[in-house]
Amino acid sequence: MRLKYLLPVLLAAGLTSAALANPYETTLKNGLRVIVKEDRRAPTAVQMVWYRIGSTDEVDGASGVAHVLEHMMFKGTPSVGPGEFNKRVAAAGGRDNAFTSRDYTAYFQQVPKEKLEDVMQLEADRMRHLNVDAKEFAQEIKVVMEERRMRTDDNPQAKLFEQMNAVAFQAHPYRRPIIGWMNDLETMTAADAKAWYETWYVPNNAYVVVTGDVDHKAVFALAEKYYGPLEGRALPARKQQVEPAQEGTRRVTVKAPAELPVLIMGYKAPVLRDIDKDSDPYALEMLASILDGHDAARFNKKLVREDKVALSAGIDYDSTVRGPGMIYLHGTPSEGKTVGDLEAALRAEIARVQKDGISEQELKRAKAQLIAGQVYKLDSMFGQAMEIGQIEAVGLPYQKLDHMLRKLQKVTAAEIQAVARKYFNDDALTIGNLDPQPLDGKPRRPAVATRH
């Protein structure tokens, strides 16, 4: 059947996703869940293995260990030598990599469909049999330090973001950078990485997502064959960590070699915990789309194009995270404008929503983009696997993705105005400011005082 005719049905309100079996799911006896989404458009497949473990599960003094372990996962098992994992995936015509976030660590391979079995075997092997060799670790930790230099130390915006979060969160582990503080990397040992692996890398803390030109029953059988024999083990209790309420605006400045200042305003915000009962996160998602969803959305139209107070301005809000949520407003002031001017302009845009709300036309537009986006996402096999994996990583069921979409479609203009009034609260605000420094250390332009 051509998908075209299916889509209107998929998107129709009121229909439960249970009517469609795809994606398919099974749980092995050891607790490993296997989720398969069949997509027969091209003879390829994606395997992703997701571990419910990220930098948020680290402790002080060992920041970055989740990410370091991700690197070590390529360093071999008793049956697959160091570097051999990549070699075998490459020989199979595949591409592979991995990524670590605050909330999860994930590994993936994109392969011609005939090679899915090979990479399932490889992932199953390293799920329980990794060697954390001290010599390999000694080299790899240097690589991670170079990664930190590249991504953060020499990247002024990234440094600002790191400092912002360190200030916005005081108790919650989101205050630590995913890549880890440099000093923690310097003192980390192979034993630290090994302990992390032994504690968290078990089938009952993981799930496998496969998308592509595959038969779900065949994938389940392969999963049973390769992952089935691995033993599950009880996980340590994870205590919920709650960030204490913020009671006043916080400010942080980072000086770094750069030309342009950067402003980030981060407000504490709710996130999705219950797909059915929650409503504010949906309204905030739609607000973000109205402010920054296209080139003539409010921020770009008013701040960049009309008033020319900013070279760029945007909003970031992710409603699906394990920890506390934040809404970030960010931008760079135009030449002759200060971060203070930009801050005032961003505040004025929020105030406009608080006072006058948004138009039905704007809301309709944001919803039209959302619907089209659901069609476009089907063009990427990898994107579909990512979507399932990410939502599961924060403890929300992928079966309800369609329901989330329907909830977004039902958001009203009044709800958007209400969340704008509720969450852009100065007491829950952290402001970060990149203060650009000349490369040669000599002052380039007079320092400009910021407001407040």
Added chain:
Amino acid sequence: MKRLLTAAIALLISQVALAGVKIEHWISPSGARVYFVESRALPILDVQVDFAAGSMFDPEGKSGLAALTRSTLDLGAGKFDETAIAEQMADIGASLAGSADTDRASVSLRTLAARDKREPALEILKSVLHAPRFDADIFEREKARTIAALKEAMTRPDSIAGKAFWAAMYPNHPYGRQATPDSVSGLDRDDLSAFHSRYYNAANASITLVGDLSRADAEKIAEAIATGLPKGAAAELPMPPTAPKWGITQLAHPASQAHVYIGLPAIERGNPDFFPLLVGNYTLGGGGFVSRLMKEVRDKRGYAYSVYSYFASLKQTGPFQIGLQTKRSQAKDALKVAREVLTGFLKNGPTDDELAAAKANLTGSFPLRLDSNKKILENVANIGFYGLPLDYLDQYQAKVQAVTVEDVKAAFARRVRPDNLITVTVAAD
């Protein structure tokens, strides 16, 4: 391992017969080259229009003109002002994208394929291509934003290194000229209009359509796009670049990491040396985690997170480039290792095992290059813009398979001469 590879290759050869993508090609009545792939699985239409209007066509002293023309193109056109363009596209869930590189300026549209969606989207696309306004106030605003971005880039070690690298590789060719705050501030809106009139014409265009569309509709859409373009001739290429003399540029910067580039002008699109270079470079530095550079620089010594090499074949002789970033105090050591790897490779080429591994990956991963409309569009637009054979994708795996160790050595010997290598370091102690 060896047995595993042989098995992999045997299986792959049997797949070579599988057809890749069926490309239909014709010349529209107005003279544009059109490339069409019908793909009915998803209700999506992608259209990309490419012009030979990249920065290589910037007039002397007006560096940045091609890029600014492209970025201002969709900020007001025909009866649509910039707000109407963005809002009406969003209303139907469509979007415009594209940019200018050294060779080409691209405008692409992604829209739902249903007639009531695609028609208004195509209406806007045509206006943008046919009648950009280049309004004075918008032009001034975009100019200021471009200058600010260039100033920012001039503080970044990677940008500084990249600009110096291209300038040193192409001392007498437009590829070596870079937009600067000065060159951009000298531009006026008439420059943009003139550039558009000269280069955004049908004879200078290739139009690629991929998606849920009939051939008859594709013909109509392509001609409607082509017929409204300015009249004119295809772009004339400058004299091809000449090889630079061996040289090293060392620039100071306070960054914690040094950026190191090594390379030279190497190959143009469509040259038969491309396949031996592609296969050989997989072993040298193209094969991600399994390349020699990765093994020596990253795995064995922990010098860098990222180290790679590639050939970027362009309209005219495009570069071969090795790149890495490393703690500034060990830049000399890392550079030495990278040079040794290159020298060793130039001398002996890949081993038989390495060659087999390269072929297994390059042929085996072929389906991954074409498993979405987006990827098909990119591949077919490249074939169209660079005038590659229509069966380029069908032949790809066989051409990779045919490469021998001797082919690799000979092609590298022709294309990567040590006497012509340029090295640039930024922030190295």
